[in-house]
Amino acid sequence: MKAAILVFPGINRERDMARALRLISGHEPAMVWHAETSLPSGTDLVVVPGGFSYGDYLRCGAIAARAPVMDAVRDYAAKGGLVLGVCNGFQILCESGLLPGVLMRNARLKFICHDVHLRVERSDTPFTRGYNAGQVIRVPVAHGEGNYEADEETIKRLEGEGRVLYRYCSADGVVDEAHNINGAAHSIAGIVNDKGNVLGMMPHPENHVEDIMGCTDGRGLFAGLAQHLEKAA
């Protein structure tokens, strides 16, 4: 795995992400500053980490999405390269047009910072192959704007094409309004683009990868990605 983690001013989860990638893949990821106009050669995974790029000014992720490095990411994604966006990274991917829809203010207006359960909807993607379809994992969230919304037609297409990979649910996998923490359409926690190579998700799998964190459910995502890339190499 040759991962590149994008770094924007105000991002604060890039080191957690680097640690998780290093731990699970055994390879040191490159940190790529937002003003760069290209990605390191041989990059096979671009990660847009969480945080508060540009202090969430204007709209969450709006300014980062227009950074020079994002043109390189768009080219890379158009060629089928894997992109993972977590939390603010998900917002940045939506603002940059790499993913459809938008992350709105949480329905109950509160910043939500605790563990949630996610149902993994399918296991036949690079982003979920470390899990079983229907498996429930526990990972933390920390966001004020994670309420995924898109027009009806987009939601229909996402569902029809099996592009919702992660959904908020109860500990035993029930998806209902009571466990839809932020009011997202169809309890959506993570989606992929139409080609299936760009994932955006609000929860932080990188924060549940070591025993000391109290849970290692997040490992599957990174282990699956590493496995997928090894196989492709």
Place this chain on the structure above:
Amino acid sequence: MKARVTVTLKTGILDPQGKAIEGALKSLGVDGVASVRQGKVFDIELAAADKAKAEAALKEAADKLLANTVIENYRVELLG
């Protein structure tokens, strides 16, 4: 030339911040408030004196950055 770009949420988009403000106005006893929708105002100074060019630049600014047209509408005004 001075200009103003106003960005508002499209109809039907849930606006929890507007709702909270609406509730606060009601609890303050401000009469007759039916609903509140929150938006953004950008006051912009342009170097160009040409009206058509200024409008084109503002439209570009709004489309590229100031508004997320998935959920927002915008209005451009030249203030002279």
